[in-house]
Amino acid sequence: MERRFATYDEFWPHYLREHARPATRWVHLVGTVIAIGLLLWGALVGPLWLLVAVPVAGYAFAWGSHMLVERNRPATFTYPVWSLRSDFRMAWLMATGRLGAELRRAGL
Template sequence: MADRIATYEEFWPYYLREHASPTTRAVHAFGTGVGLLLLVAGLVVGPWWLVLVALVAGYGFAWGSHMLVERNRPATFTYPAWSLFSDLRMAWLMATGRLGPELRKAGLS
């Protein structure tokens, strides 16, 4: 990608295309879920270092899927905030069964 993406509306379809494999999406959703659980546990009951483990878990699963499945560079390195929001958005849409239409709009089946 030579040009920087200027808006989130442009980023979202790009993000989905970078997660074309259902395996990548599943690993991302799992990592996001584990990361959120650890984050909440660390903030609510402690110990505080669970917050750091949450980051490692969430990003570890996501980056691993990019390296091993998609074989592409995670968008987190270029668009960290949009990527985090999109990870949460994708996981939510997957959990609620509403990701399909978004994938089709992005040109994926």
């Protein structure tokens, strides 16, 4: 049975453990960067239909990494908002070189 989380602070270490392999985290980062790029390009330059590709790009990379690399079920299905928040948080921590400390706190 899947554990349920009452708060985001409880969920975050679980999210990191579900992204234990570096390849999973890097594929997530690539998808996040592409999604943000599509969002900005579509909103600022156009065409607006690019906005439809934003979630497709982001989730395709994330879900693909869970199926092919991590071999687990994406947290998106159970915790969609916390999962999206965590994806951006993880990407930011990777970009700023601070993810290692978070991984250690999560037992990785």
